Amino acid sequence: MQEMDYILQTRGLSVYYDTKKVVTDVNLDVARNRITAIIGPSGCGKSTLLRCFNRMNDLIPTARVEGQVLFDGRDLYGPDIDPTEIRYLIGMVFQRPNPFPKSIYDNVAFGPRINGFKGDMEEVVERSLRRAALWDEVKDRLKASALALSGGQQQRLCIARALAVEPSVILMDEPCSALDPIATLAIEELMRELSEDYSIIIVTHNMQQAARVSNYTAFLMVEESRVGFLVEFGESRRIFTNPVDERTEAYITGRFG
């Protein structure tokens, strides 16, 4: 493998809820401006791992993280780090579209507004909606409630909302699991376009999706101990055609999970 430019790296990362370990000893290197997929059976801790990258786990009072997450070489869990700044720099899109019960415009403007944006808000809103391939559908009704949009449109709005503050990484937690196949296709296409400028990590239960969109794939699984761990990580092409670990092969060929 050649020398790579990594934006996020984990070193011996473990996550606990109370005293129970749910993810153990993950070492992962996320390449800049690429799409990295995290796959695995349900309960393997994919989402928990993803939520370590923007410190969303901090919001669960009992959650605790061990090990390191390096963001451009800086430890995300270091003592001088402000989690709200991390979440400003690293955007997130959720399993189910979760637009705020506000207008389309206010949804997109939310991030820039709270984080001290001083320039032309209308321009930011338009650019973000264009990037999320939603502009043409909503440009005439920016003041309409976001809740009036279809599920696929809502999810693209949530992507636009995340893009509006220009994060360097976008985390996506099964972003298509609540969408129909056509809306899913639109989001996947969008992800490929976005990966030119952004580093994307996507958690998905859908292996075809991981194979279609991602450059790299991490396979997590869980055994009797109920603790998720990383089995194999590498280029998606290789993982899906020629996995090293037989458990990965069993999973991608559909023999379990």
Added chain:
Amino acid sequence: MAVISRSDFERVRGRRRWMGRAFHALCLLSVAIALGMLAVLLVYLLVQGVTRIDWSFLTSFPSRHPEQAGIKAAIVGSVYVVIIAGVVAFTLGVASALYLEEYAARSKFARIAKINIANLAGVPSIVYGILGLEIFVRTMGLGKSVLAGGFTLGLLVLPIIIVAASEAIRAVPPSLREGAYALGATRWQVVWNMVIPQAFPGIMTGVILAVSRAMGETAPLIAMGALTFVPFTPTSPLSRFTVLPIQIFNWTSRPQQGFQEAAAAGIIVLLVILLFMNAGAVILRSRFQNKWEG
């Protein structure tokens, strides 16, 4: 790449942090004020009244002399009125809830009845007093009696029991009912053998809430015409009466320090009774929960 300049972000972040802390402190302060006022209220009452409570206070009739005044008539009156109110509201409330949830659920009648009950719960209590005066005291000729007072408060707390009983009945799993129906049980057999036992703790919690409310009500009984000075205990349901809150009100309104102390003492007795009733509700609920879950 960032759309927000670093300096803008930093500057705003300082303000956001500061405001966040201030807001957190403000929220905490609000809770502290509320809890603090409660504490001041309770401590003030104790300081004012606790030395006044003794056996003769509990067993004496009211008097012109503050140091001789007691709450015997008021306590007995309260107990009678509240028992009548409780029995009336329990019977009517549980029956209504059963009808609305088990017999006529989703009917137009049930919908109207529920809106009506929600509104009845918001009617000022003194209006119930006027209703009691016109219907029970005058039209039905019960006079300003224990019975009329009990009926008035029974109607007042009826919505509380209906709402609590309805919730408890709705929480009974449909599978239980279906199982019994499948065995050929009639509707009432299902209600009596399955629904009521399951819903019982919820219903009893509602009853205790309702009875506590009735125990503390003053205004409706005054409007209905309960007496404020009663040197006797009621001998029949048609006797005239007073209740503890009215006695407290009467003493509070007097200028003499001695009566105000008696009022504080009466309040302590009233609050202790309410405390025991609510503790009873908590114990009842937990015992039933253990019985089913354990």
Added chain:
Amino acid sequence: MARNVLSPPLGKGSKAKWRKMLPERAIAVFLFLCSFLSILTTVGIVAVLLFEAISFFTEVSFLEFITGTRWTPLFSSKQFGVLALVAGTTLTAVLAMMVALPLGLLSAIYLSEYAPSRVRNTVKPILEILAGIPTVVYGYFALLFVTPLLRGISEDISVFNALSAAIVMGLMILPMVSSLSEDAMRAVPRTLREGAYALGSTKLEVSTLVVVPAALSGIVSAFILAVSRAIGETMIVTIAAGQNPNFTLNPFVPIETMTAYIVQVSMGDTPAGSIEFKTIFAVALLLFAITLVMNLLSQYVVSRFREEYE
């Protein structure tokens, strides 16, 4: 599944079946009558108030009642301007809300957004004790503790005044505001909060820009209910605010609310059937109408503006 209990039993009407069905139907009829009684209560309230109030308005002009500002039915020169009582009620209710609204809302935000679950589970029931304390106790507290305190601050405050009653009334309705608002906030889906946190929001921003707006219908309806409760509150204002129907918004002087007036007449020796006595029905009708409108409004706000999530 709609089963009509009053429909005839299936099959032929054998005697055995009748024996089984008759008690069933009797019970159903009994239960129906009980539930009908609550509707009858409403009808009874409206009928009683209307009947006596109409009789009152044959002697007193409705216009004078609703626009007059002097209320002296118990004096020899009688005037029936209910606005004097309405002003007292409004003044105490508004002041009480100025206490209950900020404290209640901030407490609700604290309990819903900030407090660890252990703290919430302790604090919430304690706050709800406030709602269970009989109002006569608050009246005692207002007159004998808060009023002397206020009079210590300013000599201009009378023994009976709206301010003291309103502060204590605010304390009484605070748990109603905080409990109902907190319920509404906790019903806001967690995913909305996460969406805001993921954009770098602080807790303050999540609470005030996302949670409160999303729960607004529930919060507004709680406020309306609380106002309605304050308007109908009787004992605190009777004990601490006075019996002087002043048409004023000065919180330092004695006033009289609609409810306190009803108590005043009930406790006096006004003969039933006299015009003085009938005033309480007219006042009670107005009180009933105002609180009914507020309760309906509160229900309307909840049902009309509830955000449908997912």
